[in-house]
Amino acid sequence: MLDIDFMIEILPRVLKASLVTLEISFLSLFFSVFLGLIFSIIALSSGKLINILIRCFVEFTRGVPQLVQISIIYFALPYIGIYFDEFWTGVVALSFIGAGYTIEIFRNAVLNVDRGQHEAGKILGLTKYQTLIYILYPQIIKRSLPPITNELINVVKASALLSVISVNELTKIMNDVIFEYFVVIEVLLEATIMYLLIISVLVYISRYFEKRLVV
Amino acid sequence: MVEVFPRLLPPLWVTIKVSFISLFLAFFIGLFFGSINSIYSKFNPINLVSRFYVWIVLCTPIIIQIYAAYLLLPKVGIKLDVFWVGVIALTFNSAGYQTEISRASITSIDKGQYEASKTLGMSLLTTMIYIIIPQAIKRMLPATANEASHLIKASAVLSVIALLELHKAAINLQGNSFKFIELLALQALLYLPIVLGTSYIASILQKNNDDKSSKIDLAK
Numbered sequence: 001m002l003d004i005d006f007m008i009e010i011l012p013r014v015l016k017a018s019l020v021t022l023e024i025s026f027l028s029l030f031f032s033v034f035l036g037l038i039f040s041i042i043a044l045s046s047g048k049l050i051n052i053l054i055r056c057f058v059e060f061t062r063g064v065p066q067l068v069q070i071s072i073i074y075f076a077l078p079y080i081g082i083y084f085d086e087f088w089t090g091v092v093a094l095s096f097i098g099a100g101y102t103i104e105i106f107r108n109a110v111l112n113v114d115r116g117q118h119e120a121g122k123i124l125g126l127t128k129y130q131t132l133i134y135i136l137y138p139q140i141i142k143r144s145l146p147p148i149t150n151e152l153i154n155v156v157k158a159s160a161l162l163s164v165i166s167v168n169e170l171t172k173i174m175n176d177v178i179f180e181y182f183v184v185i186e187v188l189l190e191a192t193i194m195y196l197l198i199i200s201v202l203v204y205i206s207r208y209f210e211k212r213l214v215v
Numbered sequence: 216m217v218e219v220f221p222r223l224l225p226p227l228w229v230t231i232k233v234s235f236i237s238l239f240l241a242f243f244i245g246l247f248f249g250s251i252n253s254i255y256s257k258f259n260p261i262n263l264v265s266r267f268y269v270w271i272v273l274c275t276p277i278i279i280q281i282y283a284a285y286l287l288l289p290k291v292g293i294k295l296d297v298f299w300v301g302v303i304a305l306t307f308n309s310a311g312y313q314t315e316i317s318r319a320s321i322t323s324i325d326k327g328q329y330e331a332s333k334t335l336g337m338s339l340l341t342t343m344i345y346i347i348i349p350q351a352i353k354r355m356l357p358a359t360a361n362e363a364s365h366l367i368k369a370s371a372v373l374s375v376i377a378l379l380e381l382h383k384a385a386i387n388l389q390g391n392s393f394k395f396i397e398l399l400a401l402q403a404l405l406y407l408p409i410v411l412g413t414s415y416i417a418s419i420l421q422k423n424n425d426d427k428s429s430k431i432d433l434a435k
Contacts, residue, residue, distance in 0.1 A: 161372065
């Protein structure tokens, strides 16, 4: 049956690869939240043309397979003269994909805040930016936490695709080990268990936020 | 770009075929598990198995599931064409999501309907087939159309097992012509209308359902 000794033998490599997966996911989530904040503020406070451009970006990230987007970033970055190693190319690609979703999360959260608050801000003489940054965004941070954790789950799943541009994350290492030792079942099982662990914990956290924070 | 465009059309057809066959198969598997999930108690053995299955599908990346299908099927003695391996992998993935979709819509149907059909002397099976499931399918349609757009996107990952769908065909052409950016842009242009089209259909179906239910509310 299962070769437990072998599974223990490759465990350090798999754990190291899982750390890379986590590192990439958190970095990309951080950047995509950052981009989402900036672009949602821009979208909410400016005119039609910029809104249409941002809409196009969002539809692009939703309508094109993630794998295709990753290869676009992989080939396009050197094309415009930016050279990163695989790890950072992966981070850029996942942030790019994630930003499309985070923009929508923040935009919808702001639009769901009571209309009166926009008007109150106007009466107090605040500009659009000030209303957004000082009044609306502090309120929506709490509300956005559950969808953001969901987004983190999506990012972890998408990071598995980075194996095609040879980032040394969990799926790539799994593949390498399989073709090094020609052992399939044990390695697949171990990688699956790692993903199940990581994602189940995140799902649990997201449920917890949903119960506790959303009133 | 214009020159290679016709060469990408047959692979595009493969992409559509693989996604929709999987969607169709997964729909029935999902409907079966979903209805069993919503009728019987939590600790029914079939329910435990299907909950475990859904947990596995939802908590692992699709690329792992595709590798698993590709590497494990020959191990258990099933040798299939790579197209059907792709269909099995995508069906495995999608059935997990569709179980959740049909479970949600079947449980959303009013309990009174079960009681009404019981008084009419119908067995549980006939109630499900003639009364509950037709209504549930109507509620499932928007989510299923969304699932279709997910599947089309997921089918791009099948390029890792060398199924000649749109993405893989474009990779091959890139190797021949070294026109990376043009081919990637072309792919994006081919995927965008299909994926956005299916999600647009989903939103229309959703609106349709919402309109109908609001009319019923007004009638009350």
